[in-house]
Amino acid sequence: MDTITSDDILGKTAVDPRGSLLGVVVKLHIDNGRKRLQGITVDQGFVRPDLYVGMEHVKYFGIDAVFLNTVPYQQLHGKRVFTSHGGYVGTVARVLAEGATLKGLVIAKRKRLKKQEVEVNASEIKEMGQTIILRKGVGQA
Amino acid sequence: MLFRKQPPAILSGRLQSLDDTEQATAYLGKRVYSTSGDYVGKVKDVLLKNQALAGLLVKGRRRLFLDKDYCVPGVIDSVILKVDPVTMLRRKLVFDSHGKRIGRVVSVERSSTKNACDAIIVKKHLFAKPRRVASSLIDVSKKSIILNKPLD
Numbered sequence: 001m002d003t004i005t006s007d008d009i010l011g012k013t014a015v016d017p018r019g020s021l022l023g024v025v026v027k028l029h030i031d032n033g034r035k036r037l038q039g040i041t042v043d044q045g046f047v048r049p050d051l052y053v054g055m056e057h058v059k060y061f062g063i064d065a066v067f068l069n070t071v072p073y074q075q076l077h078g079k080r081v082f083t084s085h086g087g088y089v090g091t092v093a094r095v096l097a098e099g100a101t102l103k104g105l106v107i108a109k110r111k112r113l114k115k116q117e118v119e120v121n122a123s124e125i126k127e128m129g130q131t132i133i134l135r136k137g138v139g140q141a
Numbered sequence: 142m143l144f145r146k147q148p149p150a151i152l153s154g155r156l157q158s159l160d161d162t163e164q165a166t167a168y169l170g171k172r173v174y175s176t177s178g179d180y181v182g183k184v185k186d187v188l189l190k191n192q193a194l195a196g197l198l199v200k201g202r203r204r205l206f207l208d209k210d211y212c213v214p215g216v217i218d219s220v221i222l223k224v225d226p227v228t229m230l231r232r233k234l235v236f237d238s239h240g241k242r243i244g245r246v247v248s249v250e251r252s253s254t255k256n257a258c259d260a261i262i263v264k265k266h267l268f269a270k271p272r273r274v275a276s277s278l279i280d281v282s283k284k285s286i287i288l289n290k291p292l293d
Contacts, residue, residue, distance in 0.1 A: 007293050012240075013242075015236065015240075015285065015287070017281065018281065018283040018284055019234075019282070019283045019284040019285035019286065019287055020283070020284040020285070021168075021234070021284065021285060046224075060239075060240060061240070062236065062239050062240010062241060063239055063240050063241040063242075064166075064236065064240055064241050064242035065236050065240040065242065066240070067240060082174065082178075082218070082219055082221065083217070083218055084213065084217050085170070085214075085215045085221065086174075086211060086213065086215070086217050086218055086219040086220055086221045087217035087218050088217070088218035088219065116192075127176060127177050127178045128178060129174075129175070129177040129178030129179040129283065130174075130178055130179045130180050130181070131174055131178040131179075132178055133174070133176070133178050133221060136167065
């Protein structure tokens with residue numbers, strides 16, 4: 001029987017499907033009524049808030065890492081956004097999501113002391129890494 | 142605007158106007174991002190071969206020459222690449238499919254100068270024996286590398 005203990009989960013690194021290291025698993029959440037593991041809390045570091053991940057988003061408890069099957073979209077906040085040709089659009093001000101599904105981003109940019117907000121649909125996003133790159137034809141003024 | 146007031150006089154047997162041309166200086170100092178959105182470095186120089194643009198010299202953690210074919214044409218605020226440079230695999234953490242931490246990439250094996258790697262050399266710690274992992278075993282290679290099968 002494939003049984004693991006809390007020692008096999010706590011202290012392990014949480015890794016999202018893109019390979020990003022989210023942090024260290026510090027807590028287990030157990031449903032007291034059903035005696036089932038409900039989720040885990042990931043410590044993302046000194047400045048960032050803890051991240052709660054429900055069991056439906058945990059793919060696998062590995063030997064040295066816990067793999068998730070969803071990218072936590074809270075990570076996108078504050079990231080720079082560029083067009084497909086390298087034009088700077090702005091930074092992510094808000095993430096629009098329904099549960100774990102990303103719906104879109106609200107991008108803030110400053111134009112001559114005036115703050116503008118642009119909404120971009122999730123389908124218009126090409127890549128999300130250290131920065132976000134939009135698809136061709138999107139975000140070009 | 143490319144030109145301040147009047148466009149320059151043209152002395153050329155090939156070009157009738159400068160409308161579809163770009164200034165090489167527009168690339169200098171621009172940040173370069175891979176196709177995944179990861180920061181690669183800044184453009185330090187534009188290199189020519191036989192009087193034609195060959196590529197960009199980029200300085201990030203290391204100096205890197207990027208062929209012009211790997212760059213999306215046109216630069217506005219930054220240069221976006223069409224690829225994820227394999228040289229950026231260095232120093233990335235490697236996990237196998239069972240979540241076991243294999244180590245960090247210390248070098249990348251390439252048989253040519255193209256953006257393709259044959260294998261990665263991984264070391265668990267400074268004094269550990271290096272381990273060769275074929276590129277066919279790599280499932281995900283973004284922020285860290287996840288293999289598609291367990292390694293003993």
